[in-house]
Amino acid sequence: MKAKLPWIFLALGTLLLVGGSYMGLFVAPAERYMGDVQRIMYVHVPTAWNWMLAVLFAFGCAIAFLFTNNLKWDSRMEAGIEVGVLLGFLLCCQGAIWAKPTWGVWWDWDPRLTSVAVLLVASLGILALRGFVDEPPRRAVWSAVATIIASVDLPIVYFSVKWWNSLHQPQSTPETVASAFHVPLRVNAFGVLFLMIGFIMLRTRVAALRLKREVDVPQMHQEAGELA
Amino acid sequence: MSGVVQGGWEFVIAAYTITALGFLIYGASLVMRLRELKEDD
C-alpha cells in the first residue's frame, strides 16, 4: 500500500486538476473586466500557492536534516527543491502569458516577480551545487545551509504585494475573489497539491535510491528501504 | 482597466497547455528515472 501511495496522489491530483480546469474554462462566468483571459488564474493561483508550499517544505527538510543528520531529510529536501523549480517555472510561464494581454508586457521587474525570480534562480543554484559535491554528508549539509538562506526570500515573495506598491495583484483570498470563482480555484488548488505530493514522494524515492547506490552501506539500505 | 478585454482564448489555452505539459513531462521523467534505478538493483 505504501509503495502505491504516490500514484494514488498523482491520480487524484490529475482528476481534480482536470475537473477544476474544466469548470474554470467552461462553466465559470467570464470575469467582468479581464474577460476570458482571467481564466488563467484558475491554474496560476493554485500553482503559486503550491510553489510556496514546496519551498516551505524544502526549508523544513533542511532544518530537519541539520538537526538530525539523517540523510532521508536530504532526499526529501532535494525532491522539494526540484518540484519547487518545476512549479516556479510553470508559475512564471503562466504569469507571463497572463501579463501580455493585461499589462502589455511579458515580464516586469516589480517586487513580487523579482522575488519569485530570485527564489527560482537560487533553487537552481542549489541543485547545481549538489552536482558539484560528491560526498553525500557534505553535499547534504551545504545544500541544507544554502536552502535555509535562500528561503529568507519566501516571506519577501509573500508580503511583496502588501509591502510595496506592486504591479502584481494583491493576494487572492476568499474575500478578494467572488464566490462564482471559488470552486474551480479550490478544486485546482487541491489538484496541484496532490500532484505535488505525489511528485515529491516519487522524487524522494529517486534520491534515496541514488544515495543507496553511492553509499553502499547496510544502514543506508535500511533507511532507503524505509522510504521506498 | 476600462472596458472588457476581448477574446484572449489563445493565451488561456497556452497557459493551460504549458501547465499540463509541464506536469506530464515531469511525471514521465520521474517514471523513467525510477525505472532506470530499479533495473540496476
Add this chain to the structure above:
Amino acid sequence: MLAALRKELLLQWRSRGQMMAVFVFGATSLLLFSFGIGPDASALRTYSAGFLWLGLLLSSTLTLAESFHAEMENRALEGLLLLPSDARALYYGKAIANWLQLALLGIALVPVMVILYDAGTTKVLQLIGIILLGTAGLSAPGTLYAGMTAQIKAKQMLLPLLLFPLIVPALLASVKATSLVILGDPMGQSKAWITLLAAFDLIYWSLCGLLFGRVVEE
C-alpha cells in the same frame, strides 16, 4: 573574535597590492558600463547608482574568493576549528574584514562614478552610510559561500552562481537608496529602503554566522 579580526586585517594589509588591482577592476567595470550606454549624459546619471553597485558586486567575487585563500593554501581550516565558537569567530572576523574591504572599495569608486557619470551629491555622509550597509549585505552571505566553495574545485563558477540570486534584494535596496541620494528624493523614500537594507543585514549576519560552523566542519 577580535584576534580573528586582527589577523584578517593584517592579512589584508599585507596584500594591499591586490586591493589596488581590485580597485582598477572596479573602476574599469564602471568605465565599461558607460561605454555600454554611450554618450547619453542624463542616462548615465540616472543609472549611475546601478553601475556603482554592479561594479561592486563583480569586484566582490574577486575579494570574497580570495578571503579563504590563506586557509586553503595551508590547510589551516581544520586546525582553526577546534571549538564551535572558533567557527563563529572565524566567520565574523572574515566577514567584517571583507565588509571593510568592500566598503573601502565602494567609497573609492565614488569619485570614479562622479567623474564618469556626473553623479555627484552633497549628501556624502548618507552615501557612505548606504555603501556601508549595502556592502555589509554583500559580505555576510558572500563570506559564508566563499568558505563553502573554497573547499571544492569548481569554486570560481559556484560562488557567483550561489551568491548572486540571494543578494538581489539587498542589491536592489542599495541601488534604490543610492539613486535617491544622487538624483534627489522628493517623496522621502530613502528611509524605507535604508530600513530594508538594515533588516537584510541583520538577518543575514545572524543567520550566516549561525550556519557557518556546519559549512566548514569535516
